[in-house]
Amino acid sequence: MAIAILIAALAGATLALFFQPRWWFPEAISAHARAYDAHFLVTLCVIGCIFVFAQGLLAWVIFRYRDRGQAVTGSDGSSALEIAWTSATAVIFLGLALAGQGIWAGVHLEGSDPRALHVEVLAKQFAWSYRYAGADGAFGRVDVKQIDDAGGNSFGIDAKDPKGKDDLTAAVLRVPVGRPVELHLKSRDVIHNFFVRELRLKQDVVPGMTIPLRFTATKTGTYEVPCSELCGLGHHQMRSSLVVMTEEDYAAWLAEAQQKVVLP
Amino acid sequence: MTLFSTDHKVIGKQYIGLALFSVFLGMLLSLVMRFHLVHPDTKVRLFQMLWPEGAPGGQMTPELYLSLMTMHGTIMVFFVLTTAPQSGFGNYFLPLQIGAHDMAFPVLNMLSFWTTVLSLVTLLLAFVVEGGAPLSGWTAYPPLSGLGKITGPGQGLGQDLWILSIAIFCVASLMGAINIIVTVIELRAPGMGYFDMPLTCWGWFVTALISLFAFAVLLPGGVLLLLDRVAGTSFFIPGGLIVNDQVQGRSGGSPLLFQHLFWFFGHPEVYIAILPGMGVISTVLSVFSGKKVFGYKAMAVAMLAIGGLGFVVWGHHMFISGMSPYSSVAFSVLTMAVGVPSAVKTFNWLATLWGGRLRFTAAMHYALGFVSLFITGGITGLVLGQPGLDIYFHDTYFVVAHFHLIMGVAAVFAIFSALHYWFPKMYGRFLNERLGKIHFFLTFVGVYAVFVPLHFAGFVGNPRRYPDFKEYEFLKSVTGLHMGVTHAAYFLAAVQLIFLFNYFWSQRRGAVAPGNPWGATTREWTDD
Numbered sequence: 001m002a003i004a005i006l007i008a009a010l011a012g013a014t015l016a017l018f019f020q021p022r023w024w025f026p027e028a029i030s031a032h033a034r035a036y037d038a039h040f041l042v043t044l045c046v047i048g049c050i051f052v053f054a055q056g057l058l059a060w061v062i063f064r065y066r067d068r069g070q071a072v073t074g075s076d077g078s079s080a081l082e083i084a085w086t087s088a089t090a091v092i093f094l095g096l097a098l099a100g101q102g103i104w105a106g107v108h109l110e111g112s113d114p115r116a117l118h119v120e121v122l123a124k125q126f127a128w129s130y131r132y133a134g135a136d137g138a139f140g141r142v143d144v145k146q147i148d149d150a151g152g153n154s155f156g157i158d159a160k161d162p163k164g165k166d167d168l169t170a171a172v173l174r175v176p177v178g179r180p181v182e183l184h185l186k187s188r189d190v191i192h193n194f195f196v197r198e199l200r201l202k203q204d205v206v207p208g209m210t211i212p213l214r215f216t217a218t219k220t221g222t223y224e225v226p227c228s229e230l231c232g233l234g235h236h237q238m239r240s241s242l243v244v245m246t247e248e249d250y251a252a253w254l255a256e257a258q259q260k261v262v263l264p
Numbered sequence: 265m266t267l268f269s270t271d272h273k274v275i276g277k278q279y280i281g282l283a284l285f286s287v288f289l290g291m292l293l294s295l296v297m298r299f300h301l302v303h304p305d306t307k308v309r310l311f312q313m314l315w316p317e318g319a320p321g322g323q324m325t326p327e328l329y330l331s332l333m334t335m336h337g338t339i340m341v342f343f344v345l346t347t348a349p350q351s352g353f354g355n356y357f358l359p360l361q362i363g364a365h366d367m368a369f370p371v372l373n374m375l376s377f378w379t380t381v382l383s384l385v386t387l388l389l390a391f392v393v394e395g396g397a398p399l400s401g402w403t404a405y406p407p408l409s410g411l412g413k414i415t416g417p418g419q420g421l422g423q424d425l426w427i428l429s430i431a432i433f434c435v436a437s438l439m440g441a442i443n444i445i446v447t448v449i450e451l452r453a454p455g456m457g458y459f460d461m462p463l464t465c466w467g468w469f470v471t472a473l474i475s476l477f478a479f480a481v482l483l484p485g486g487v488l489l490l491l492d493r494v495a496g497t498s499f500f501i502p503g504g505l506i507v508n509d510q511v512q513g514r515s516g517g518s519p520l521l522f523q524h525l526f527w528f529f530g531h532p533e534v535y536i537a538i539l540p541g542m543g544v545i546s547t548v549l550s551v552f553s554g555k556k557v558f559g560y561k562a563m564a565v566a567m568l569a570i571g572g573l574g575f576v577v578w579g580h581h582m583f584i585s586g587m588s589p590y591s592s593v594a595f596s597v598l599t600m601a602v603g604v605p606s607a608v609k610t611f612n613w614l615a616t617l618w619g620g621r622l623r624f625t626a627a628m629h630y631a632l633g634f635v636s637l638f639i640t641g642g643i644t645g646l647v648l649g650q651p652g653l654d655i656y657f658h659d660t661y662f663v664v665a666h667f668h669l670i671m672g673v674a675a676v677f678a679i680f681s682a683l684h685y686w687f688p689k690m691y692g693r694f695l696n697e698r699l700g701k702i703h704f705f706l707t708f709v710g711v712y713a714v715f716v717p718l719h720f721a722g723f724v725g726n727p728r729r730y731p732d733f734k735e736y737e738f739l740k741s742v743t744g745l746h747m748g749v750t751h752a753a754y755f756l757a758a759v760q761l762i763f764l765f766n767y768f769w770s771q772r773r774g775a776v777a778p779g780n781p782w783g784a785t786t787r788e789w790t791d792d
Contacts, residue, residue: 003629006705007636010712014640023720023745025656026738040653047643054610054639061617062632065553066624074619076556081615082608089607096646097600101593103652108589125415125508144504144511189507190408190415191519193584193659197725197738200656206519206586207407208502224738228659228727230401232408232416233327236730 004062011055015048029198029219029244035103036200043096050092107201107214113180116214119173120184122155123192123205126234128225129154132168134258140164168254168261174243176250177220183213193229196242204229217244268378270370275377276356277690280683282380283348284767287676288760290339293332295757298750300324302743304732317417318396327417329731330399334418335391337402338426340672341533342433343384348679349540350475351377351440354468357686358444360788361462363453368446376439383436387429390422398423401729403530406500406522407507410492414507427490434483437475444472453787459564462786463557466564467543470571471536477575478532485525492517523585527578534671535574539567541678542609545631548681549613551784552628553620559612566605566612573602583651584658592651599649606642610635625782626700630681633708634674640712641669644719659729662722665715673711680704680763687770688777689788695770703762710756717749 017023028034120131120139133139140161147156157164175181185194187207194213195202198221203213227238245253266274296311307322318328355373359366367373390397398418400409404426413420448469452461461469488499496514500522503515550557557563579587579595613635622628644666647653657663680703687695721742726733733739733746780789 001624002705003624003632003708006708007632010636010709011640014712014716017716017720022741024723026725036652036656040647043647043650043653047646050643051639054614055636057614058617058632058635058639061614062622065617065620065622067621070621072554072619072621074553074555074615074617075558076616077559077561078615081611082559082562085611086604086608090601090604093600093603093607093646094597097597097650100650100652101596104589104592104596104650104655107652107655108592124506144506147506149509189505191405195725195727197656202584202655202658204585207505208517208519209586211586224736226725226727226736230330230399230405230408230729233325233330233399235330236326236727236732237735239735 001063001066004059004066007055007062008059011051011059015052018048025200026197027219028200029217029221029223030200030215031218032103032106032215033198033200035106039100039103042099046092046096110214112182112212113214116180116182117175118182118184119175120155120186121173121194121205122186122188123194123227123238124154124188125190125232126227126238128171128173128238128240130170130173131155131157132170132254134166134168134261136163136166138163140167166258166261168257170257172241172243173225174245174250174253175217176247177217177244178247180214180216185211185213190231191229192227192231192238195226195228196223198223199242202228217242220244220246268374270366270374272355272359272367272370272373273690275373276352276354278377279347279352279355279380282377282384283344283352283679286339286343286347286384288764290336290344291757291760293336293339295753297329297332297336298753300329300731301733302747302750304734315396324731326731327399328396330401330729331397331418331422333729334399334401334426335387335397338387338430341402341537342430343380343387345537345671345675346437346533347380349544349675349682350444350468350471350536351380353464353544353682353686354444354471354540356690357788358447358465358468359451360791361465361786362448362451362456363787363791364447364451367443368450369443372439373443376436376443379432379436379439383429383432386425386432390418390425390429393421393425395420395422398426403526404489405526406489406492406519407502407505410489410500411505411507411512412493414510424490424493427486427493431483431486431490434479434486437479438483441472441475441479444468445476448472459561462543463546463560463563463567464540464543464786466567467540470567471539474532474536474539474571474574478529478536481525482529485522485529488525489522520582520585520587523582524578527581528575530581531578532571532574534667535570537671537675538678539570541634541675541682542567544678544682544685545613545634546616547784547786548627548631548685549616551685551782552623552625552631553617554623555616555620557612558615558618562608563612566608569605570602573598573605577602580649580651580654583654589651596649596651600646603642603645603649606638610639610642625684626695626697626704627681627684629701629704630677630684633704634677634681637669637674637677637711640716641666641671641674645670656725657722659727660722661718661726661728664728665718665722668718669711669715673715680707683767685782686788687774688781691771691774692777693770693774694777694781695774696766699762699766703759703766706759706762707756710752710759713752714749714756717745721745
């Protein structure tokens with residue numbers, strides 16, 4: 001009896017938490033992020049209904065059939081019911097899985113955009129760095145032996161490769177608003193994870209692999225990038241930023257940064 | 265000598281004792297972690313006494329936090345959730361319920377328990393060796409776990425001991441699984457068909473089948489990882505790595521290969537933890553409703569379906585790992601499919617209650633609480649099973665909340681239910697019913713208060729496995745949430761003392777129980 005009330009109360013309290021505004025997703029800053037939020041809302045409504053229905057039924061059954069000396073009446077099986085609830089849940093669960101494929105496909109199953117700005121992302125314990133191809137639009141070769149973190153060559157850009165002469169490296173990821181961006185994620189040591197909450201994007205960065213990640217940010221601003229795969233004792237401090245700039249600001253930053261590029 | 269007894273009842277109690285020790289140790293570790301999360305700069309003299317290296321001057325280092333986290337997860341998953349429901353209650357009650365005198369291989373049974381003890385001792389040794397326990401989490405992904413102490417403190421000898429412990433545990437579990445499978449197949453009483461067995465036996469049988477295939481894959485995974493560390497092989501280590509400014513002369517390995525091997529075990533492990541509990545809950549709900557289990561055959565088939573489908577969904581742990589995005593689509597559909605038999609079980613539990621006459625014993629309280637928690641923890645699987653949505657929630661506190669509810673707390677409620685239900689058989693006395701109910705109500709409120717809010721930290725994007733949240737602007741908003749959760753965790757831990765007292769006090773002083781105190785129909789109450 002008391003347990004029926006408690007189940008109902010805890011289910012109600014759980015639901016009530018969804019109506020507080022404080023702990024929720026941050027603002028969405030891309031078409032994908034908005035599609036994500038829309039599909040999440042659909043999923044939330046479905047599981048919310050299941051939650052209310054199931055917890056409510058549980059509480060009600062406990063209340064209704066508490067021992068009052070009544071005779072036991074219920075049946076101990078029904079094929080019709082088994083078939084009904086098996087197919088109903090199968091339709092709902094698989095329907096959700098299919099409905100959600102669109103947002104996944106949008107991130108991972110579509111090809112590269114020819115207009116995309118390509119940026120290489122390098123993760124290591126416990127820092128991020130970014131490489132832009134420079135004016136020639138091509139990344140220079142890298143050579144492990146030429147890696148020099150203190151000298152500003154974290155990527156190990158090969159001094160002998162002319163394509164690398166104008167490669168630009170930075171500690172913060174800057175991109176122009178509205179332009180497709182394609183990141184090429186690499187790690188030098190262990191697995192890390194590149195996560196931008198506002199883009200609703202998260203991708204492991206795995207040593208030995210180059211993993212593409214595409215997005216188009218539609219709102220300027222500075223967004224935090226927290227490492228989201230356990231990478232060692234500095235994992236919680238492996239922080240970076242994504243700065244989404246207007247076209248003009250980005251061009252100005254690029255021109256200025258490009259001038260400072262000095263390679264051995 | 266009873267210490268090395270081959271009697272299944274003694275071994276069952278030994279496993280439960282081991283799980284009880286482990287669960288309180290694991291809980292204490294989690295309390296230290298919860299404290300540190302909300303007071304990251306507070307110096308605590310006790311920490312310095314316990315971990316002179318890890319907490320110099322009483323200030324906990326990030327590596328100490330991560331090592332406590334690794335040990336908490338490992339202890340809870342392996343030494344609590346895998347031992348008590350399956351090896352503990354299974355050992356004690358499976359032979360009794362199918363009319364066998366003992367398990368099929370009593371000596372193997374004894375060996376499997378003591379091998380588990382050896383595994384636990386090996387794991388705990390990691391606390392005291394140089395560098396301390398490993399910081400790579402219970403999932404131990406290479407390269408972090410594969411290169412030795414160059415990747416961090418605890419990644420030297422501590423990580424070696426961790427892998428060794430898991431490998432030993434695999435051997436112990438394989439022995440136990442074989443024993444249960446053979447016992448069910450060979451030793452059922454004359455005339456007892458598979459579909460005459462109580463659902464508890466179905467739970468232990470399917471779990472043993474899962475264990476056989478799952479631990480048989482984790483074992484070589486662990487051995488290969490150990491070889492990468494000590495023999496210079498490169499199963500999981502790719503070429504061109506530079507760790508801590510040192511070039512690593514390895515090539516050709518794949519970090520993702522380890523994840524496939526690990527999760528091929530790791531996902532079925534969830535069902536290893538919960539299926540025996542599902543069996544217990546079915547029994548307890550039926551006995552205290554005064555009715556047969558609704559849809560017995562559907563329940564047994566659902567367990568088989570969960571066991572089978574459970575082996576083809578491991579990729580949902582790897583949606584964002586860098587594996588082919590097309591695989592994710594397949595794993596997603598299969599993952600949503602495995603939710604169906606779980607939902608079917610829930611409906612059958614509700615239908616079992618329907619039309620009954622419910623007696624609210626302590627065991628019944630935990631069983632009803634289990635159903636509620638199973639619903640709350642289960643439905644978030646419908647979010648995480650979709651790669652498109654997991655792309656935000658992966659490795660956030662949303663996941664922490666999900667698996668603690670469904671795998672941890674629900675399974676523990678099944679253990680509480682089983683203990684209250686079977687205690688009279690095990691000790692000839694009742695656990696105190698009033699204390700049991702008080703403990704239930706406080707624990708039930710406590711687990712909701714701890715784990716429901718953590719989902720909301722996940723909405724904010726709060727990454728898990730962070731020793732503190734000071735570095736990030738966006739995490740300032742969850743400070744209050746974590747403070748509340750930590751206090752709820754203190755409360756939850758404190759009320760477990762009620763259970764502990766009841767458990768030991770009732771063994772000596774509890775009310776004497778008659779032979780079949782609950783009016784049950786299964787054989788363990790009538791046979792000896």
